[in-house]
Amino acid sequence: MDLDIYQVDSFTREAFKGNPAGVCITSNGLSESLMLSIAEEMAVSETAFLSLSDMRLRWFTPKTEVKLCGHGTLAVAHVLKERGDVKDGDSVHFETLSGTLTALINDSTVELDFPSPVIDFDVAQSPELLEGLGIEESKVISYGLFDTKVFIEVDSEQTLLKLVPNFDALNQIKGRGVLVTTRSGNEDLDFVSRYFAPWVGVNEDPVTGSAHCALTVYWSEKLNKLKLMGYQASARGGYVSTELLPNGRTKLIGSAVTVIKGSMQIPV
Numbered sequence: 575m576d577l578d579i580y581q582v583d584s585f586t587r588e589a590f591k592g593n594p595a596g597v598c599i600t601s602n603g604l605s606e607s608l609m610l611s612i613a614e615e616m617a618v619s620e621t622a623f624l625s626l627s628d629m630r631l632r633w634f635t636p637k638t639e640v641k642l643c644g645h646g647t648l649a650v651a652h653v654l655k656e657r658g659d660v661k662d663g664d665s666v667h668f669e670t671l672s673g674t675l676t677a678l679i680n681d682s683t684v685e686l687d688f689p690s691p692v693i694d695f696d697v698a699q700s701p702e703l704l705e706g707l708g709i710e711e712s713k714v715i716s717y718g719l720f721d722t723k724v725f726i727e728v729d730s731e732q733t734l735l736k737l738v739p740n741f742d743a744l745n746q747i748k749g750r751g752v753l754v755t756t757r758s759g760n761e762d763l764d765f766v767s768r769y770f771a772p773w774v775g776v777n778e779d780p781v782t783g784s785a786h787c788a789l790t791v792y793w794s795e796k797l798n799k800l801k802l803m804g805y806q807a808s809a810r811g812g813y814v815s816t817e818l819l820p821n822g823r824t825k826l827i828g829s830a831v832t833v834i835k836g837s838m839q840i841p842v
Contacts, residue, residue, distance in 0.1 A: 575842050580653050581618065581834035584645035585781040585812035587682075589831050592812040593781035595649035596621030598838075599657075603627075609634050612838065619776040622646035624654075624668070631668035631675070637775035641671040641721075644686060644783010644814075644826055651677035651684045652830035686826040690818070691720040691788050700724075706744040707752060707770070708737050715756075720788045723751040727792070731756055731766055735807055741772040749773045753785045755792070764802040765793045781812030787824040790816040 579598055586592025596616035598604070603625035604612075613621040613634035620633045620643045631650060633643035647668065654660045666677045678685040695718035704711060709728060716727040728734055734756045751771035758766045767789055769782040779785075786804055793802055801817045815827040 575840040576837045577612075577840055579612075579616075579834075579836055579838040580649070580832055581616070582649035582652055582830050582832050584648045584652070584830045585783065585806075585814050585828040586810075586831060587829045589833050591810050592828075592830070593645040593779065593783075593810065594618045594833070595643075595646045597624075597646075597649050597653045598622070599624045599626065599650070599653065601626050603630060606639070608840070610639075615838070619779050620646045622650045624650050629667060629669050631670050635771075635774045635776055639671075640774065642688070642784040644688065644786065645781055645828075646783075647675060647677060647686055648684050648783060648826075648828050648830050651679060651686075653832065655679050656832060683827050683829050686783065686828075687819070688784070688787050688824050688826060690791050690822055690824045693718045693720045693725050693788055693792060700747070702747050703744070703749065703752065706741075706747065707739045707754070709733070709754070716792075720753075721784075723753060723785075723788075724749070725788055725792070726752065726754045728754060728756050731759055731807075734766060734768060737768065739770055739772075739777075741770075741777050744770070744772050751785075753782070753788060755789055757793075757797075758805065760805075762803065763805050764797060764799070765789060765804050766807050767804060768807055778808055779806075780808040780810040781806045781814065783814065783826050783828070786814045786816050786826055790818050790824045794818040 583592040614636045633646045676687040718725045755767040769779045817825040
């Protein structure tokens with residue numbers, strides 16, 4: 575069996591920047607074991623699988639399925655447009671573990687309508703987690719939880735950019751993902767972030783769309799503005815334009831570039 579397979583760099587207009595996602599679009603859904611095997615073979619942070627018969631969209635890291643993936647959703651919408659399945663002005667509705675997600679296809683961007691998480695700041699800090707991340711407690715401005723992930727605001731871009739987490743140590747404690755952010759000193763940006771998830775096989779994610787939903791909720795209130803621009807300061811880097819919508823959901827706006835298209839041969 576041959577499957578069409580793509581690799582797309584999301585939240586960027588340049589190849590080899592942003593966050594690479596695998597994309598596999600089939601007429602009908604694949605088995606969970608096969609999707610996980612393909613995700614392991616693709617060896618990127620997430621591979622997105624779309625079944626056209628029911629528009630069911632699923633995302634897998636090389637280790638597990640995840641409930642929400644922004645850059646994978648952007649990549650799928652981008653590939654659908656390249657294939658001619660959708661055109662500018664179309665809205666595509668995906669059925670996912672996080673409910674129905676909508677992608678509006680524009681000329682050079684895709685607008686994603688995503689759920690906004692609740693961030694709970696009434697939680698105790700984990701000294702072990704902070705130590706594994708290399709963050710001094712005195713540098714922490716805010717510490718909370720959203721969707722089983724940790725949210726941390728630190729005091730400066732310098733603190734954020736200098737982080738060199740000990741991933742072996744982090745894997746010794748329970749976790750799912752850690753989002754670290756700070757206000758940007760660049761007048762064209764509102765905030766900067768990094769995202770670490772060694773527990774699901776992604777030490778540092780290049781650009782995390784779903785994390786920008788939490789970032790939008792947080793910085794919208796803190797900066798008293800609805801439209802924001804964020805930069806994820808990974809080695810590849812990527813920009814995400816966001817907006818907190820009147821219904822409480824989050825709009826993520828980004829571009830993507832296809833870097834690989836081919837056929838994967840699956841033994842039968």
